[in-house]
Amino acid sequence: MIIAGAGLVGSSFALALRSSGLRLALVESHAPACDDQAGYDDRIYALSPGTASFLDGSGVWQRLDSARITPITEMQVYGDDGASRLDFSAYDCGLPELAFTAENRLLQHVMWQQLGAQQNLTLICPGECEAIEWAAEYISLRLKDGSHLDAKLLVGADGGDSRVREQAGIDASQHPYQQLAVVANFEAEKPHRNIAYQWFRKDGVLAYLPLPDKHISIVWSTSVDHAQSLLALAPEQFCSEVAQAGGHALGDLRLITPGAAFPLKLLRVDRLVNPRIALIGDAAHVMHPLAGQGVNLGFQDARVLAKTLLNRGVQADCGDFRLLRRYERARKEDILAMQLTTHGLQRLFSNPWLSGLRNFGLRLTNSLPQIKGFLVQRALN
Ligand SMILES: Cc1cc2nc3c(=O)[nH]c(=O)nc-3n(C[C@H](O)[C@H](O)[C@H](O)COP(=O)(O)OP(=O)(O)OC[C@H]3O[C@@H](n4cnc5c(N)ncnc54)[C@H](O)[C@@H]3O)c2cc1C
Known part of the structure; x- marks a missing residue:
């Protein structure tokens, strides 16, 4: 594969396929930046x-430096009227935590080390x-250097x-949000107490992650x-803008990792599979x-596709279209629901005429424990 x-x-x-008995070729154009000692x-x-x-289950989580994984035990979401609020608490839900924060580079570092030692992988x-x-029985992938790889299945990640x-001819509809996501890291004056904050503001959505x-x-x-x-502001001014936009919830801020920006879009595909092809992760959906669910959805794709392949009969062809359709059926609804939710919220909160409705929605949801429980259950996957 x-x-x-x-x-x-x-x-x-x-x-996830390290003990599958399948022979794997993993093709990557750029080695990830994997310095685990940097800031x-x-x-x-x-x-x-x-x-x-x-x-x-894949041996990655336990190899991460636990001192750099932070549990989130509470989430506070604020509307743009200064009063509406929605809270989620792990304690109220009988859970140890709602989520964890982790750095991309550390995850990549541990995964890259594991892949280097994986017996069935080139x-x-x-x-x-x-x-x-x-071809009838296989698919052939040509690399930019002119070499070819043949396999029963090609997974696009x-x-x-x-x-x-x-190349597979799978149509993707794209909707750019005409927005950038500004990311940066700070030291806060006050302890965050493992709370994640989110403010739906007139100028966009701001999140603080612990x-x-x-x-x-x-x-x-x-x-x-x-x-x-x-991004053009001097560091002190940038800190002051971010602290003010977050209502000084954590007091003053000091910049520790410079700001960067990522363009945002919605991308939906009409199929996750084609004969001898399956898509996972952002290749299959961007939101x-x-x-904060993009990579979580991608990991679920990986988990479900790996499980589908591991459960196939010993003799079965791993690129059998019926297997791939089983993966697609298992994932389609979940992906659609998350894309509709994030897109709907983005539209609702970017429309100045709907301010009353969205703030009422936040307050109403906050008063309905069953709905909150349902939302938490969905986010745990
Ligand atoms: C600002 C921001 C914040 C986010 N925060 C969160 C969050 O809190 N939680 C969350 O769940 N998600 C979050 N996301 C979403 C998350 O970043 C993505 O869903 C995730 O990175 C997708 O991972 P991926 O492996 O599918 O794709 P990618 O990370 O894009 O990896 C694709 C890989 O394929 C390689 N590649 C590309 N083309 C080729 C080729 N032709 N040949 C060989 N290799 C190739 C690339 O080099 C790359 O290594 C956020 C996104 C943004 C923009």
Whole structure:
């Protein structure tokens, strides 16, 4: 089997198949930046307990430096009227935590080490997937250097601009949000007490995610102009803007990792599979980060596809279209529900005419324990 792309999702998928008996080729165009000794990465993820358990099963979670994993035990979400609020608490739900924060670079570092030692895997890096040809019994992938790889199944984990998806002729509809997500890390004056904060503001959505000690990471999704003006500020002014936008919930802030910005879009595909092809991760779906679910959904794709392949009969062809359809059926609804939710929230909170409705929605949801319980259950996967 060939896996295109060794981002977090492609790597986790390869690791989940380490005892499958399948021979794997993992093709990656760029080796990840894997320095685990550097300061905090600017890419911080909120990972669900379901993701933690999946990564634990592949031997990744327990190898991460636990001092750099931070549990989130409470979430506070604020509307833009200064009064509406929605809270989630692990304690109220009878859980040890709601999620964890972890750095992209540390995850990549541990995964990359594990992949290097994996018996059934050949890592081809740098290697760039270019074109696909189908034969009756296999698929042939041509790399940019002209070499070919043949396999029963090609899994596209090559991100939002997936070459595999394009070559497979799987249509993707794209909706750019005309926004950038500004990310940066800070030291806060006050302890965060493992609380994640989110403010739906008139200028976008701002999140504070807890990091070890008094450190936090922010994601501020806002218009391109506003994002660029934030990034152009001197560090002290940037800190003051971010602290003010968060109502000084954690007091003053000191910048520890410079700001960076990522363009935001919604990407939906009409199929997750084609004969001898399956898509996972951002190759299959991209969404607004306001629910912090993009990579979590990708890890679930990897988990479900790996399980589908591990459960097939010993003699069965791993590229059998019926198997791939089983994976697609298991994932489609979940992906659609999360994309509709994040897109719907983004639209609701970017429309100035709907301010009353959305703030009422936050207050109403906060008063309905069953609905809150349902939302928490969905986010645990
Ligand atoms: C600001 C921001 C904040 C976010 N926060 C969260 C969060 O808190 N929680 C969460 O769950 N998600 C979050 N996300 C989403 C998350 O970043 C993505 O869903 C995730 O990184 C996708 O991982 P992936 O492995 O599918 O794709 P990628 O990370 O894009 O990896 C694809 C890999 O394929 C390789 N590749 C590409 N093309 C080729 C080719 N032709 N040949 C060979 N290799 C190739 C690339 O080099 C790369 O290594 C956030 C996103 C943004 C923008």
